[in-house]
Amino acid sequence: MGYGPHSLVEICAKLTILTKIGANDYNGRFSAELYMQNPVRTISSSDAKATLGDVLSSLDSQGPVEITRNGKTVGLLTLPPLPPVDANRLASLAIAYSKGLISWPQIAEETGASYGELLIALGLKNLSIPIIAPKKRPEQLAFFHQILDKAAARQQKQ
Known part of the structure; x- marks a missing residue:
C-alpha cells in the first residue's frame, strides 16, 4: 500500500477500541483512524465554500479538512488514495x-x-541495505591531496 511522500514512520495509527455492549454493539471490534503528520483541520461549510481553492491546495501540505455545518460533521476533504505498490x-x-x-x-x-x-x-528477501560511499567533492579531494603533499614533504625532510 502506498503512502506517497509519507513514510511509515511518519504515519501513526490511532486505534479506538469500541467496548460498547448491547444488542447492536461493536463487541470485540475496533476502528482504525489513520492520521498523517498533520491533524485533521475543521472548518465550517460557509468557510469551505468561500475558500475552497485555498482549502484544496492546502490538502497536501496541511492534511485533511473536516467540514461542519451547525456543529455537525458533513464532509471530509482528503487527497485521493494512491494506487497500490506492485x-x-x-x-x-x-x-x-x-x-x-x-x-x-x-x-x-x-x-x-x-x-x-x-x-x-x-x-x-533477506537483503541488506547497501553501503553507499558519497562522491567526494573537488574541494575535498584538493584538501586531501594537500595533506598528503605536506606529509610527503615532511617525510623527505627527515
Missing part, C-alpha cells in the same frame, strides 16, 4: 537497490513506495 516490482527493485545499482529516490519515483515499504521488501 509488490513484485518492488521486490525486484529491492534486489537492485541492495546491490547498489539503483537509488532510493529512483525507486520512490517509479513505484511511489515509501522507504518503509522498501525496507520491508529488503527484509522479506
Whole structure:
C-alpha cells in the first residue's frame, strides 16, 4: 500500500477500541483512524465554500479538512488514495537497490513506495541495505591531496 511522500514512520495509527455492549454493539471490534503528520483541520461549510481553492491546495501540505455545518460533521476533504505498490516490482527493485545499482529516490519515483515499504521488501528477501560511499567533492579531494603533499614533504625532510 502506498503512502506517497509519507513514510511509515511518519504515519501513526490511532486505534479506538469500541467496548460498547448491547444488542447492536461493536463487541470485540475496533476502528482504525489513520492520521498523517498533520491533524485533521475543521472548518465550517460557509468557510469551505468561500475558500475552497485555498482549502484544496492546502490538502497536501496541511492534511485533511473536516467540514461542519451547525456543529455537525458533513464532509471530509482528503487527497485521493494512491494506487497500490506492485509488490513484485518492488521486490525486484529491492534486489537492485541492495546491490547498489539503483537509488532510493529512483525507486520512490517509479513505484511511489515509501522507504518503509522498501525496507520491508529488503527484509522479506533477506537483503541488506547497501553501503553507499558519497562522491567526494573537488574541494575535498584538493584538501586531501594537500595533506598528503605536506606529509610527503615532511617525510623527505627527515
